[in-house]
Amino acid sequence: xxxxxxxxxxxxxxxxxxxxxxxxxxxxxxxxxxxxxxxxxxxxxxxxxxxxxxxxxxxxxxxxxxxxxxxxxxxxxxxxxxxxxxxxxxxxxxxxxxxxxxxxxxxxxxxxxxxxxxxxxxxxxxxxxxxxxxxxxxxxxxxxxxxxxxxxxxxxxxxxxxxxxxxxxxxxxxxxxxxxxxxxxxxxxxxxxxxxxxxxxxxxxxxxxxxxxxxxxxxxxxxxxxxxxxxxxxxxxxxxxxxxxxxxxxxxxxxxxxxxxxxxxxxxxxxxxxxxxxxxxxxxxxxxxxxxxxxxxxxxxxxxxxxxxxxxxxxxxxxxxxxxxxxxxxxxxxxxxxxxxxxxxxxxxxxxxxxxxxxxxxxxxxxxxxxxxxxxxxxxxxxxxxxxxxxxxxxxxxxxxxxxxxxxxxxxxxxxxxxxxxxxxxxxxxxxxxxxxxxxxxxxxxxxxxxxxxxxxxxxxxxxxxxxxxxxxxxxxxxxxxxxxxxxxxxxxxxxxxxxxxxxxxxxxxxxxxxxxxxxxx
Amino acid sequence: xxxxxxxxxxxxxxxxxxxxxxxxxxxxxxxxxxxxxxxxxxxxxxxxxxxxxxxxxxxxxxxxxxxxxxxxxxxxxxxxxxxxxxxxxxxxxxxxxxxxxxxxxxxxxxxxxxxx
Numbered sequence: 001x002x003x004x005x006x007x008x009x010x011x012x013x014x015x016x017x018x019x020x021x022x023x024x025x026x027x028x029x030x031x032x033x034x035x036x037x038x039x040x041x042x043x044x045x046x047x048x049x050x051x052x053x054x055x056x057x058x059x060x061x062x063x064x065x066x067x068x069x070x071x072x073x074x075x076x077x078x079x080x081x082x083x084x085x086x087x088x089x090x091x092x093x094x095x096x097x098x099x100x101x102x103x104x105x106x107x108x109x110x111x112x113x114x115x116x117x118x119x120x121x122x123x124x125x126x127x128x129x130x131x132x133x134x135x136x137x138x139x140x141x142x143x144x145x146x147x148x149x150x151x152x153x154x155x156x157x158x159x160x161x162x163x164x165x166x167x168x169x170x171x172x173x174x175x176x177x178x179x180x181x182x183x184x185x186x187x188x189x190x191x192x193x194x195x196x197x198x199x200x201x202x203x204x205x206x207x208x209x210x211x212x213x214x215x216x217x218x219x220x221x222x223x224x225x226x227x228x229x230x231x232x233x234x235x236x237x238x239x240x241x242x243x244x245x246x247x248x249x250x251x252x253x254x255x256x257x258x259x260x261x262x263x264x265x266x267x268x269x270x271x272x273x274x275x276x277x278x279x280x281x282x283x284x285x286x287x288x289x290x291x292x293x294x295x296x297x298x299x300x301x302x303x304x305x306x307x308x309x310x311x312x313x314x315x316x317x318x319x320x321x322x323x324x325x326x327x328x329x330x331x332x333x334x335x336x337x338x339x340x341x342x343x344x345x346x347x348x349x350x351x352x353x354x355x356x357x358x359x360x361x362x363x364x365x366x367x368x369x370x371x372x373x374x375x376x377x378x379x380x381x382x383x384x385x386x387x388x389x390x391x392x393x394x395x396x397x398x399x400x401x402x403x404x405x406x407x408x409x410x411x412x413x414x415x416x417x418x419x420x421x422x423x424x425x426x427x428x429x430x431x432x433x434x435x436x437x438x439x440x441x442x443x444x445x446x447x448x449x450x451x452x453x454x455x456x457x458x459x460x461x462x463x464x465x466x467x468x469x470x471x472x473x474x475x476x477x478x479x480x481x482x483x484x485x486x487x488x489x490x491x492x493x494x495x496x497x498x499x500x501x502x503x504x505x506x507x508x509x510x511x512x513x514x515x516x517x518x519x520x521x522x
Numbered sequence: 523x524x525x526x527x528x529x530x531x532x533x534x535x536x537x538x539x540x541x542x543x544x545x546x547x548x549x550x551x552x553x554x555x556x557x558x559x560x561x562x563x564x565x566x567x568x569x570x571x572x573x574x575x576x577x578x579x580x581x582x583x584x585x586x587x588x589x590x591x592x593x594x595x596x597x598x599x600x601x602x603x604x605x606x607x608x609x610x611x612x613x614x615x616x617x618x619x620x621x622x623x624x625x626x627x628x629x630x631x632x633x634x635x636x637x638x
Contacts, residue, residue, distance in 0.1 A: 029627035036632070185638075252582070262548055266638040275582035278543040289541075289589055296585045345540045365630040370546050373539035 002031050004380060008388035014040045018383040020372075028369050033383040036364040038174045043386045046407055047361045049170030051075060053179025055135045056083065058260060059166060061211045061237040062244070063087035066122045066129050068098040070115050070147055071137025075099060075170075084424040085211045087238045088218065088505050092129075098122055102139050111140060115150050123154075123161055131241040132163045141169035162241070164191055175362035175384070177259065177337065184263035187235075187244065188271070192264075197246035201230035202514045203298040206250040206274075208265055209257030209338070210281075212237025214428030215501035219435055220281055222504050223291060227303040228512040235261055248272045252297055254290075256281055259337030259367055281431040282339075282439075283346030284312060284319065311433035319350060321491040322440035325477040327352035329447060332397060333371075334390070334404035335422035337363040341370035343403070348376065351440055356397045359385050387411060401447050416455045418446040434496050441494045448473040531615045533598060538620065541593070544586050545624050550633040553625050556583070557617060563587035565613035568594065569606045 002023045009015040020031045039045040048056075051069075056079050060067045069076040076099040083094060100118040102111050119132065134151055151163040168182035205224065210217045217237040224231050232250045233243040247253075253265045253276045265276040277293060280286030288308040295304030331353045333340055340358040347353050358371045359382035372381050380393060390408055394417055402412050402419045409419035420426050420442055430439040446452070450471045457464065478486050485491075497503075538545060544556050559579070564587040566573045575581045594601055604612065625633070 028623055029629060032629040034631075251578070258543070258546075258548075263638050266548070266552070270638075273578060275578040277582050277585065280543065286541075293585045293589060296588055297581060341543075364548075364632060366546055366548050366632065369624070369628070369630060370543065 002026055003033075004382075006389045006392050008392050009043070009386070012040055012042050015043060015389075019385075019389070020381050022372055022375060022377055022379050022381065024377055026377075028372065031372060031381075032365055033368055033381055034365070035360075035368055035383045036174055036177060036362070037384075039384060043384070044388075045175075045361070045384055045386060046390075046405075047174075047384060048176035049138075050168050050172035050176060050179035050182065051135060051137050051170040053173070053176025053260075053362070054166050054168035054183040055133075055179070057176060057211070058180055058183045058236055059133045059135065060093055061085040061087075062133065062239050062241055063089050063093050064129065064131060065093065065241050066096070066098060066126060066132045067093060067135070068100070068119060068122060068132055069135045069137055070100045070111065070118075070140040070145065071102050071135075072139055073099045073101045075137045075139075084214050084428070085237050086215060086501070087212065096126075100140075102137075107139060107143055110143060110145065112145050112147075112150050115140075115145065115147060116154060119150070119154050119163070120158070123158060130161045132161065133241075134163055134165050136165075136167045136169045138170040141167070141171075164241070177362040177364065180260040181263055184261060185267070188247075188264050188267045191245045192268070193245070193248045195242050195245035197232055197243065197249050199230065199232075199249065199514065201228060201512065203227070203229040203300065204232050204250050205229055205252045205254050205294070206233050206235060206247050206268075207231050208235040208253050208255045209259075209261030210234055210237050211257070213423070214425045214430075215504075216281070216429045216431035216435065218501050218504050219429050219432040222507065223307055223432065224294075225507075225509045226307055227291070227295060227298075227300055228510070229294070229298070235264060248274070250274055252277055252294070254279055254294060257338040259363060280342055280346070282342045283350050283436055284316065284433060285350065286342075286346055287431075287433060287436070288312070315433040315437050317491050318437045318494050319440055321493055322437070322444050323350065323352045324481060324485050324491065325444055326440065326447070329353045329400040329443075330356045330397065332357040332359075332394065332399040332402040332404070333422075334359045334385075334402055334408060336360060336405075337367050339403075339422055341367060341374055344371050345374035350436070351443065353400075353443070355379055356399060357382065357393055359383070359390075359393075361385070391415065401443060416452075418449065418452050420446055429500065434500060437494050438496065438500075444477065445473065448477045450476065527612060527615060530598070530600065530612060531619055534594060534612075534616050535619050535623070537593060537597065538590070539623075542586070542590070545620060548632060548638070549635065550625050550628075553633070554621070555579075557620050557624065559583035560586045560590065561613060561617045561620065564590045564594070565610060567591040568601070568609050568613070 002021050003016050004019040004021050005016045017034045020033050022031045076097050080097045100115050148165050151165050166183050166186050168179040172178050217234050221231050233247050253274050255265050255276055255278045268274045269276055279290035291304040295301040333355050337360055340360055344355050355375050357380040361384055403422040405423050412419045426442040429435040547553050547556055560583045563573050563584050568591050575584045
C-alpha cells in the first residue's frame, strides 16, 4: 500500500493510513486512504461539525424558511451573511439567521420554554414565512431538550406553519458529513410525500445535491427549462420547502453532489422507485454528457444537443484561451467532498493543469475512489489533513495554486501560494459552460496576478529590483507563448457579464404542455 | 491474444474510471446492480441486440450504456474490427475487472454498511 507518512505527523502514527500517493500501476485495490473516521487525537483537524453539515451546508440553502438553531448564539452567528448560496427571493436565508441564544442558566434549568418562545417570536417577526427548520446543537442535545415535542406544540397552536426538526448536534458524527447524512434521512422521513405538486411537464426531475453557490443552480435550471423539463425541487440550493416535500413525484433524481445528498436519492429509489442519475455539471464534456443523458432518459435528446451545440460554440473559444495559458500549472485540489472528483480529470483535460494532490476534510472512501481514479499518477491523496500536513504537502509539491476553503486558503497565502475558494467560489457561478470559463478566468487571474509576483520578494532580505517596470497579467502569461497562440483569432478572453444570474430570473421559456393535456385538448 | 484482450480491457476500464460515476454507488449491492445493468446493456448495444428499458431502473442504466457504447466506439477504433463473440468476451472481461476494482477488491470499508 503506497501510504505517505508526513514528517510532521510521525508523532501520530495512525495518520499514515490517511494519505496515499498513486504510483505507477496502482489502482483502487492498492491505493486508497482511510476516510470518514473520527479525527485522531493530537491531529488539529480543520473539519466542520455534524451540526454545520446539516444546517449550514444542506438546510440553510432552502430559501423560504426560517432556519432556527437551538443553542448558543455562536453556533450560528459566524454564518450570518457569510455563505454564498444565493436565492431568487432576495436572499432571505442569507440575510437573517436565528438562534435561541442558550446560556449557562438554560443548561442547568432547560431551554424548551426558551425555544418555544423563540419559534413563535420568529414567525411573528416574519409573518409571510410559514416554514421553519429547527436544528439541535451540542448544548441543547446534551441537556436533553425535546425539540420535536416543542415543534409539535407550536404546529398545533399555529396550524398554518410547518416545522422540520433536524437532530444533528455537532458531536453527531466524525465531521460535517455526519450531518449531511442525518438531514437527508430526517427530511425524507418527516417531510417527503406530504405535499402533492402541480405537474406541468412530461419530464419531471428533482435536482439533488446542488446548493446554488453564486447561482450554479439557476444556470443548470436554465438548461433544464430550455429542454422543457420541470424541476420539481432542488435539494436544496434556491429550493423551496414545500417543493421539497413533493420530491416523491419526480420521474428522475438528477444527482450532482453525491457526497452530501446520495442518501436521499437512494431512499427515494427504495421507497418510491425513482431512479438516480449521477451527473457532472462542471466542464464542457461532462456537462454535455450530463445533459445528453437527461435528454436520453426522457426521449428529448435533440433538445439537449441543441443546448450543447449552442453553448459550446459560444464559450469554447474562451476556455481555450485560458487553457493555453494554464498548461502545466500545478494544482492542489483540496475542496470538500465532491469537487475533488467533479474537477480532477476535467481540470487536467480542459484547462491543461496538473492535479498534484487531492484532499478532503470530510469525504468518504467512496469520494477518494472517484478522485484517485480521475487523477494522474503521482497525485497525493489526503484524508482529513491537519494544517501542518497541508503546509508540508505544499512545500513538497510546490503547487502554482490551490483550490480550497478560506481557512486553509489563508494559510496557503502565507507561504505565497495563491488560492481560490473551492466552496464558495471567487467570481462564480462556475457550473455550466460559461461558468467553467469563469473558473478558468479566476485561476488565470490568481496565478498571473502581478501583485502575487511581488509577494515572492521578501523585503526583509531580498534586494528590491528598481529596473523592473510595470507588468500586466498578460505580459506574464504570454511571455513564453507562440505567436500563433497570442495572435489567434479563434481564441479570446472571457467576454461575459459581471452578473450572469439576474438575466435568468426574468427569462421566459416555451411552454410544452404534458402529453395528456394535449390529447384531452384534441 | 490474451495480452491484447487484457490491454483493451484496461483501456475501457480507464475510460470508465476517469469519465463515469455510476460505478461508485455507495454500497456493494448497488455497485453490483450498476455494473451488471450498465455493462450488460452496453454489450447489447455494441452487439446490436435488443435492450430492455421497461422500467425506470432499466432506462437509467440504458442512458449510461448508450453514452458508454458511443464513447467506446468513437475512442477505440479496434472495437469496430471485432466480431460479436469477441465483443461479448471483451465486455465480460470488463465486467469482471470492474467488479474486482469496485466491489470484491475494493478497500472501501463502507460498502457493506447495511443502511444508506
